[in-house]
Amino acid sequence: NNKRNIRNFSIIAHIDHGKSTLADRLIEKTGMLTSRQMHSQVLDNMDLERERGITIKLKAVRLIYKAKDGEEYILNLIDTPGHVDFTYEVSRSLAACEGAILIVDATQGIEAQTLANVYLALDQDLEILPVINKIDLPSARPEEVKAEVEDIIGIDCEEAPLISAKDGTNIESVLEEIVSKVPAPQMDVDAPLKALIFDSIYDTYKGVICYIRVFEGTIKPGMEIKLMATGKTFEVVEVGVITGKHVVLDKLEAGDVGFLTASIKNVKEATVGDTITEKSNPTKEALPGYKEVIPMVYSGIYPAEGEDFNSVREALEKLQVNDAALIFEPETSVALGFGFRCGFLGLLHMEIIQERLDREFNLNIITTAPSVIYKVMKNNGEMLEIQNPSNLPPQTEIDYMEEPIVKASIMTPTDYVGTIMELCQNKRGSFINMEYLEETRVILHYELPLNEVIYDFFDALKSKTRGYASFDYELKGYVRSDLVKLDLLINAESVDAFSLIVHRDKAYERGKSITQKLVDVIPRHQFAVPIQAAVGSKIIARETIRALRKDVLAKCYGGDISRKRKLLEKQKEGKKKMRQIGSVEVPQEAFLTVLKYD
Numbered sequence: 020n021n022k023r024n025i026r027n028f029s030i031i032a033h034i035d036h037g038k039s040t041l042a043d044r045l046i047e048k049t050g051m052l053t054s055r056q057m058h059s060q061v062l063d064n065m066d067l068e069r070e071r072g073i074t075i076k077l078k079a080v081r082l083i084y085k086a087k088d089g090e091e092y093i094l095n096l097i098d099t100p101g102h103v104d105f106t107y108e109v110s111r112s113l114a115a116c117e118g119a120i121l122i123v124d125a126t127q128g129i130e131a132q133t134l135a136n137v138y139l140a141l142d143q144d145l146e147i148l149p150v151i152n153k154i155d156l157p158s159a160r161p162e163e164v165k166a167e168v169e170d171i172i173g174i175d176c177e178e179a180p181l182i183s184a185k186d187g188t189n190i191e192s193v194l195e196e197i198v199s200k201v202p203a204p205q206m207d208v209d210a211p212l213k214a215l216i217f218d219s220i221y222d223t224y225k226g227v228i229c230y231i232r233v234f235e236g237t238i239k240p241g242m243e244i245k246l247m248a249t250g251k252t253f254e255v256v257e258v259g260v261i262t263g264k265h266v267v268l269d270k271l272e273a274g275d276v277g278f279l280t281a282s283i284k285n286v287k288e289a290t291v292g293d294t295i296t297e298k299s300n301p302t303k304e305a306l307p308g309y310k311e312v313i314p315m316v317y318s319g320i321y322p323a324e325g326e327d328f329n330s331v332r333e334a335l336e337k338l339q340v341n342d343a344a345l346i347f348e349p350e351t352s353v354a355l356g357f358g359f360r361c362g363f364l365g366l367l368h369m370e371i372i373q374e375r376l377d378r379e380f381n382l383n384i385i386t387t388a389p390s391v392i393y394k395v396m397k398n399n400g401e402m403l404e405i406q407n408p409s410n411l412p413p414q415t416e417i418d419y420m421e422e423p424i425v426k427a428s429i430m431t432p433t434d435y436v437g438t439i440m441e442l443c444q445n446k447r448g449s450f451i452n453m454e455y456l457e458e459t460r461v462i463l464h465y466e467l468p469l470n471e472v473i474y475d476f477f478d479a480l481k482s483k484t485r486g487y488a489s490f491d492y493e494l495k496g497y498v499r500s501d502l503v504k505l506d507l508l509i510n511a512e513s514v515d516a517f518s519l520i521v522h523r524d525k526a527y528e529r530g531k532s533i534t535q536k537l538v539d540v541i542p543r544h545q546f547a548v549p550i551q552a553a554v555g556s557k558i559i560a561r562e563t564i565r566a567l568r569k570d571v572l573a574k575c576y577g578g579d580i581s582r583k584r585k586l587l588e589k590q591k592e593g594k595k596k597m598r599q600i601g602s603v604e605v606p607q608e609a610f611l612t613v614l615k616y617d
């Protein structure tokens with residue numbers, strides 16, 4: 020094969036603009052699979068992804084295209100995940116390409132993620148090819164959207180294909196654009212091996228399958244390779260390409276995209292972004308851009324009533340083999356018993372794991388509200404990283420605390436600017452600036468505490484803007500913050516499981532909301548039960564559960580006996596799930612109301 024005829028590219032888009040549909044069409048047009056053989060959207064190959072319409076794990080597909088110039092081209096299409104939580108993975112898959120198709124919905128125009136992805140592609144110096152999609156829709160305004168792309172992103176849209184990925188209109192012009200505009204890869208096949216891992220998945224039979232882009236040199240079965248970030252060495256078992264199925268080859272060379280297996284047991288040993296080289300003839304420098312993935316959001320995962328702790332552990336272990344970003348360790352909670360503290364890339368990642376435990380492992384679990392990692396500088400100069408409030412040192416030992424901050428961009432019709440500013444203000448955001456995209460649309464830049472973003476920012480933004488605003492963020496770093504530990508006291512007794520780390524300005528609001536919830540779910544006792552929220556020794560919110568006046572059965576006197584029995588049974592049932600806090604019986608439900616995330 021002529022190396023000059025390789026094109027490595029990705030498709031970037033805002034969610035729902037048609038990335039997966041276009042990928043399907045490209046695959047279909049190049050004859051990889053007929054539409055009948057093809058389940059809808061082959062690239063999204065997990066059920067969950069298909070249902071949610073998001074692509075979690077990226078893959079690469081090799082297409083053969085006979086172009087109008089009469090030559091045959093190898094087009095390697097590298098799929099990218101479409102959500103903020105996976106920005107790093109997106110950046111690594113883009114790093115494997117020379118070009119990217121930017122697909123923009125002709126009815127929507129540019130959205131927050133469109134821009135975020137374009138920036139990532141520009142960072143990798145990719146050739147960006149704009150494509151306007153969904154021209155079949157009556158509300159399509161392709162000319163306006165083209166102008167928008169030219170104005171905002173500054174790329175020429177004169178030759179941008181106007182397509183309908185759904186109907187298959189103009190797909191060929193996309194293929195021709197790729198051939199004529201995406202640069203051919205460099206191809207020094209004799210240099211020492213230098214290859215990028217842009218994805219890795221665990222396979223029960225073959226161990227980890229790494230998806231790789233070879234930049235220099237050649238990789239073959241039997242070769243001793245070294246992963247430059249982890250320092251691990253392996254012997255290559257197989258290399259090959261994916262053409263709908265995995266096809267084994269005798270080598271991959273500079274310019275190629277494909278897969279490799281090497282009896283690797285865990286994706287943590289071959290992580291995304293790592294550079295592969297030959298052990299005996301290493302390349303001088305690793306490829307730039309490697310990052311260790313750091314979980315940003317933590318939550319507790321506990322077996323629900325009647326569920327086994329060990330089954331949950333086994334399931335998490337199985338998920339982890341395939342997910343370098345998932346971490347967990349056992350923890351115990353007074354309220355929820357034995358469970359795990361898990362770390363995730365973000366909220367979506369957390370929801371995916373939660374859903375997989377439910378769906379693939381049939382486990383009934385309770386997830387606690389998410390939290391972030393705080394940094395605590397002690398008076399003695401020691402810096403702690405803390406995500407569980409019960410590990411916080413006493414206030415007197417703390418010099419200061421820091422919390423993670425994100426850079427957020429919110430794209431919105433101008434109508435909602437006021438509402439969004441109010442929301443961001445309320446979430447302790449600092450306004451950076453506002454850019455006009457066109458007369459009626461702006462992009463707002465804010466810095467927001469991650470803690471507030473994971474609390475209920477997305478939902479609030481969506482409901483306040485009726486879904487018109489789009490949101491994207493990246494971690495900026497840590498800043499000092501006036502954080503306090505909020506304690507909850509039931510009948511004057513502090514309940515560890517309810518403690519929270521919050522900003523001082525939010526302590527009252529959060530304390531009040533929790534005390535109010537608890538009043539509703541803790542049954543009355545023979546005595547009045549105060550529910551209090553406190554910061555240090557200061558009570559900041561208080562509710563009281565009034566004392567019980569009558570026996571529950573009293574109202575049944577004279578009533579029928581079966582009703583009485585039902586009540587007694589119900590009471591017994593309730594007893595089982597009670598936890599004793601001092602002299603107060605607190606039902607499991609109360610803990611769930613406060614701790615559970617849904």
Ligand code: GDP
Pocket residue numbers: 032033034035036037038039040041072073101152153154155156182183184185186
């Ligand atoms: P992705 O999130 O970018 O991968 O978007 P999908 O490819 O999953 O498409 C999102 C939705 O838009 C799906 O319901 C598609 O059927 C629909 N869609 C994609 N392309 C077109 C198109 O050209 N015309 C119309 N009318 N709908 C489309």
Ligand code: MG
Pocket residue numbers: 038039040063072073074101
């Ligand atoms: Mg998709």
